[in-house]
Amino acid sequence: MRLVLENISHRYGNVEVLEGISLEVKEGEIVAIIGPSGCGKSTLLRLAGGLEKPGGGRILQEGAPPANSLNPLTYIFQDFALLPWRTVRGNIALVLEDHKLASDQRKAIIEDVLSRTSLLDFAHAYPRQLSGGMKQRVAIARALSVRPAIMLMDEPLSALDAQTRALLMEDFVGLWRREQFSALYVTHNLQEAVQLGHRIVVLSRRPGRVREIIEIDIPVEERASRAVELERHSRHLWQLMRDEARAADRELLDAANG
Amino acid sequence: MPPTDKKQVPFRGGGFAPKKVRFAGLAVFAVILILWELGTRSGFITPLVLPKPSEAFGALVELVRSGLLVKHLSASLVRLIAGWSLGVSLGVALGIAIGLFSLARSGLAPLVSALFPIPKIALLPLFVIWFGIDEGSKIATILFGTLFPTVIATYSGIDNVDRSLIRMGQSFGLSWASIVRKIILPGAMPAILAGFRISASIAIILLVAAEMIGAEYGIGAYILMAGSLMQTDQLLAGVAILSGIGLIAAWGIGRAEAWFLKWR
Ligand SMILES: Nc1ncnc2c1ncn2[C@@H]1O[C@H](COP(=O)(O)OP(=O)(O)O)[C@@H](O)[C@H]1O
Ligand SMILES: [Mg+2]
Numbered sequence: 374m375r376l377v378l379e380n381i382s383h384r385y386g387n388v389e390v391l392e393g394i395s396l397e398v399k400e401g402e403i404v405a406i407i408g409p410s411g412c413g414k415s416t417l418l419r420l421a422g423g424l425e426k427p428g429g430g431r432i433l434q435e436g437a438p439p440a441n442s443l444n445p446l447t448y449i450f451q452d453f454a455l456l457p458w459r460t461v462r463g464n465i466a467l468v469l470e471d472h473k474l475a476s477d478q479r480k481a482i483i484e485d486v487l488s489r490t491s492l493l494d495f496a497h498a499y500p501r502q503l504s505g506g507m508k509q510r511v512a513i514a515r516a517l518s519v520r521p522a523i524m525l526m527d528e529p530l531s532a533l534d535a536q537t538r539a540l541l542m543e544d545f546v547g548l549w550r551r552e553q554f555s556a557l558y559v560t561h562n563l564q565e566a567v568q569l570g571h572r573i574v575v576l577s578r579r580p581g582r583v584r585e586i587i588e589i590d591i592p593v594e595e596r597a598s599r600a601v602e603l604e605r606h607s608r609h610l611w612q613l614m615r616d617e618a619r620a621a622d623r624e625l626l627d628a629a630n631g
Numbered sequence: 632m633p634p635t636d637k638k639q640v641p642f643r644g645g646g647f648a649p650k651k652v653r654f655a656g657l658a659v660f661a662v663i664l665i666l667w668e669l670g671t672r673s674g675f676i677t678p679l680v681l682p683k684p685s686e687a688f689g690a691l692v693e694l695v696r697s698g699l700l701v702k703h704l705s706a707s708l709v710r711l712i713a714g715w716s717l718g719v720s721l722g723v724a725l726g727i728a729i730g731l732f733s734l735a736r737s738g739l740a741p742l743v744s745a746l747f748p749i750p751k752i753a754l755l756p757l758f759v760i761w762f763g764i765d766e767g768s769k770i771a772t773i774l775f776g777t778l779f780p781t782v783i784a785t786y787s788g789i790d791n792v793d794r795s796l797i798r799m800g801q802s803f804g805l806s807w808a809s810i811v812r813k814i815i816l817p818g819a820m821p822a823i824l825a826g827f828r829i830s831a832s833i834a835i836i837l838l839v840a841a842e843m844i845g846a847e848y849g850i851g852a853y854i855l856m857a858g859s860l861m862q863t864d865q866l867l868a869g870v871a872i873l874s875g876i877g878l879i880a881a882w883g884i885g886r887a888e889a890w891f892l893k894w895r
Contacts, residue, residue, distance in 0.1 A: 444804050458817045470809065471804065501895070
């Protein structure tokens, strides 16, 4: 299944947030979207998964999702969005309970995703007992349990400290190597984008437009060891980003003064 | 450099975190009772102003022995439980409707705001006409008194449920009913239970007031009778029973909170 965004525009009141965005996510591909804070990345992701209606343009699913996929477009949120009154197991069960599954089948799925995210020992813990990194692992396990065709990830690492971020990034790379999932990965962090993205879409400051789309031809699993080649891409991206970031920064200051 | 004098940096970070001291509450009760007993025995407090605690206790024992306690208490508890449970179940149902549906919100929220501040006891004469002088009017007073605070607690609880959790539910394709039952209601539960706490005390206050009109049995009737006969020991015995009911209700709601909110 492919996800195609055609000429998406969106506004809130008279604030233009997105303008003429076209992009696609192919099967097994991670598309990173990077842009300064407030440029409409989260909005774009909400539109992509059908949580909001775009003001203009179309969002298309091309091709059927895999037959066993329970929720083809599945989100991973920055703030984890776990139910505090359910245990780790309960949070995963939540998204399976509305599907017609035999109870042993449901149980097997939960066991499987818990073991794939090394969470088996935490199955009965409540979210308040978990660190941020563990909470995001639970959210990843929950997403995997519905066998998504495309994951929509909104700054999944931004609420975490640097060490945890690095660990989870390794997990993502490992996960991708095993499962070849497709994802739209939103971030404002250049490093995350170059480590994970097959293609990187650079958005301008608000209203968000596509400034450039960059292909990175180094296989995801080799990137950790080919830092020098990656650095070339990082530098180029930073050139693109810094002007936008600086302008976005000044914009906020102007707005505060006015 | 010459040795300078050393001084330990003084600690100044403590306090502002009251802790639980065991038995302190009981001790305060005991001290008050003992002082009171001593004061009345020595004649420092005249019997007309306050009876001895031991006399009030005697009145309580007498009440138990005569078998009247069971009659008064059961009459009161039936009214209290019927009125409160009807009031809060209707209240939660209305609160959920107002919390979830635009039409219910626009139509009912203003009505609730208009009716909430009316002291329900002022309507008791009307309730007597509508629901009869017997149990009907008393239960209705408690019902209406507990209904409105419960409605408001419930729908503001629903309003405050984390929107990102609801959005998460939608993004996983959960059904409307699942979102309500598994995300919205548990999220509103702390507010609903806090509302129960308030409505339980309102119910006890209204119970006594309602029993002062046309009730043969009931703690309120007992207190009223004792008061009009200047039997202050009996009056205090009645008040102690009310306080006991209040404590038990608070304890019960505390247990419910510990069970429903164990995730906190
Ligand atoms: N529901 C909303 N209503 C009004 N304005 C919004 C809403 N959501 C986002 N915005 C505005 O749209 C802009 C883009 O927001 P967002 O998509 O969250 O940006 P990003 O994720 O890139 O930081 C911001 O200026 C934000 O204030
Ligand atoms: Mg965002």
